[in-house]
Amino acid sequence: MPRLALYTFGVLKSPLADPAPLTREFYDIGEAVYRKISQYPGYLARAEAAGGEPGVLFEADWRAWGEFDVPAWYDKGRTVETTALATTLSLWTDLRPAFEAVYSGLHREALNRRYDWFERTGHPNYVFWWVPDGAIPTWQDGVSRLEHLHDHGSAPHAFTFHHPFAPEGTPVRRAAL
Template sequence: MSRVAFTTFAILKKPYGNAEVQEFDDLTPPTFEEAEGSPGFIARAKEDPGQSHLTNFERDWGEWGKFDVPRFYTGGRTNETDSRASTLSLWSDLESVFSFVYTGLHRSTLSRRHEWFLKPEWPSYAMWWVADDAIPTWSDACSRLEHLHDNGPSPTAFSFRQAFTPDGAPTRVRGMAEGRKAGA
């Protein structure tokens, strides 16, 4: 059986610590908690404890690999200049990811993204299937986002609007059919 790897990527209007984006930063921990309690959630990339003094780029992310960002990010890499927001997680199925993204705290935060983030000229998320024993890395996430940007949806990297089964066949995510709008 396969699992869904899901990555998000956005660039804040101001670096972390700036009052303009503080509310987003404050909403991040409860949003992660909500994800971790969601049906279908398996795991997410977390840095090893005790590294808050290091930048995301310096922290040890264990099995998730060295932290990386896609080529779309041109911001800083220090704690004072970091302006990227990114996640990497594993889910049991597409519907579980969709349900988390478009309900609860995440949905309300997502609806306010224009307050905190630059308008993207790249995909803000990508999904792909991985084997049950695989842990996607930050490098994988970057290459999938870049692939989706450069080539459009395919079994290599896709969106909710144009999703694929683990076998590579096009599929429709339940929830999309009920008229919910999901970003590409």
């Protein structure tokens, strides 16, 4: 049975290494959000770097999730001191559990604060697509799908909660979420 891949990407207002209170707060809530999200029914896995140090993204070993990549529009730093982005890549069983995890609890609280931490870029900040059972999406897949969504809008290849698609490519009524 196909599984749902989710890639998120945001440009932070300041580098991850910034010791300012807002950056520390983002890190603190981010760790708590990850712990909660991983407990949701329907959550399968997320990309985690081997020996993952916070802020080390570009040089990290992501194993089966592939080489780290970012959208073409990201124009900030790529070193531990200058990286100013937050991104995730995860797998889910279906749209409903992903929707429930994203729009409830601690993650919902973090979403309500997103403009405290993130720039408004005019680009989508997440994308979904279906992957065959046993396949692991890569960072390059996520970037490609996010850029496709930006350029062409929601389609079976790359979609959002607002215009979702079933694994066979048919539109899903949003009310079904």
